[in-house]
Amino acid sequence: MSSCCDDGDHQHHKPGHVEGYDIEGDDPTLSACCLKDKQEQAHVARVMTVLRREDVTMQRLEQRHLSLDNALPRAAPAVALTSIDDDDLDSDDDEYAYLMDDESIVGGLEHQRRAALLAKAALREQGLGIVWGDVEFKAYVQNVLARDTQALVTAKHLRPIVVGRSDAATQPLMAAALLQGAERFLGTCFFGISANADDALRRLCPRIATGPMLVALSSSGEYIAHRSLAIFDEDDWDRTLLPWLEKCNVLRTDFVALTTAKPKQPTTSTNANDETDDDGPTGYDCGHDGCRLKFGYYHEHVGASKETKQAMAAWRQ
Structure with a gap:
């Protein structure tokens, strides 16, 4: 606590230190x-x-x-x-x-900590709030390619997927960030993999390169987008990666248990007459209304926006 005495404005003198002044x-x-x-x-x-x-x-x-x-x-x-x-x-x-x-x-703080630990343990017993590793990711890829929907439902893997591929340098920060996301977004499945699972990742996403990255997949295992993490610090997760995952439309706060398994094949295009998921549309949300690729694969819009073009046309008239 700073005070007037700390700023050096004056000093405290004992009575008698300066003669005739208290x-x-x-x-x-x-x-x-x-x-x-x-x-x-x-x-x-x-x-x-x-x-x-x-x-x-x-x-x-x-x-x-x-x-x-x-x-x-x-x-x-x-x-x-x-x-x-x-x-x-x-x-x-x-x-x-x-x-x-x-x-x-x-004792309130101790009770709160104990209750939080018990709640986390109960969720982990159900397969929620967990970051899965290389072994589980390889099994997930195998079930997706085999279209074994019942196995995905049993493993709680029939959810939007976030895959964090790390190396030795980024592994500690990546593990902490993925665990934070898994505990917060129970409706999203998080995998933290290493170079040992690169072959399985390439089988699912053959066009992406290797190295530290974050990959977003739909609930049916379809590739949405990926982001390189060659430079990754502890502030990137909340500042850039979470907003990016929200645009990819893969973050779900609540987990909805599926009572019946409906087989669904991974495809590159969707039919307008197909049934929609209960969780809503999946895929990358570019934010542009009327875009034919909205909730599809990752893409960017370049050039002047529609509003800018209309303003320029009105100015020319």
């Missing part, structure tokens, strides 16, 4: 400022003392170090910003007694 008595403006700083610092010191005393995490870490017979030095208590008498500290503890007595504060 900053707290002779200068009312600075005296009020310094008194407020002392009160705030004392309040912070009291609160931090109570919180550190009831910190469950630190207590368990210390117990773990003791159980492992680890000779790590015990953390020294924080130095109080102001000198506080023991009697004053004991009297102030009564003011914050609710922090120790209120179970919602002391």
Whole structure:
């Protein structure tokens, strides 16, 4: 906490330090400022003392170090910003007694963590919130090419697919990003593969090159688009990759269980009279109304937009 004393505007002198001058008595403006700083610092010191005393995490870490017979030095208590008498500290503890007595504060965080872990474990038992690896991806490709829809339904793989192909440099960041996406978008299946699954990836997408990339597939295994990840940092996932996956229309927040398996063959084109999926159209959403390739394969629109052309035509008239 910054204060007037930290900026070097003035200094606190003990009475008698400068003969005939007492900053707290002779200068009312600075005296009020310094008194407020002392009160705030004392309040912070009291609160931090109570919180550190009831910190469950630190207590368990210390117990773990003791159980492992680890000779790590015990953390020294924080130095109080102001000198506080023991009697004053004991009297102030009564003011914050609710922090120790209120179970919602002391044990609430622990209960929330436990509930979150149990919820994640329950989802993983159902095959949700998981990033599948090389073995599962090879089995997925085999089931897609064999048109074994029942196997895809059983494995929870009949969903829009996101495949993250990483190398040694991008693997840690890729694994963390895919796990975050899998836990957030339960209706999307996430695969994190390595170079060992390149052959299976080429069987499904023969025209893409190898290397770190992100591949978007429809729920039937059709190729939508891919994006190279030769340069990938921790900010790229939220800043560029998630918006790109939303354009590819493969992100689903909720998982909808299929009661019956309907065989569907991967095709390069769709018929207008075919039945549509319950999840809505799949494929790359270019954002241009009236585009014949909308929700198809990845493409970009170049040149002036329709609105710009109309404005230019009106200006010429």
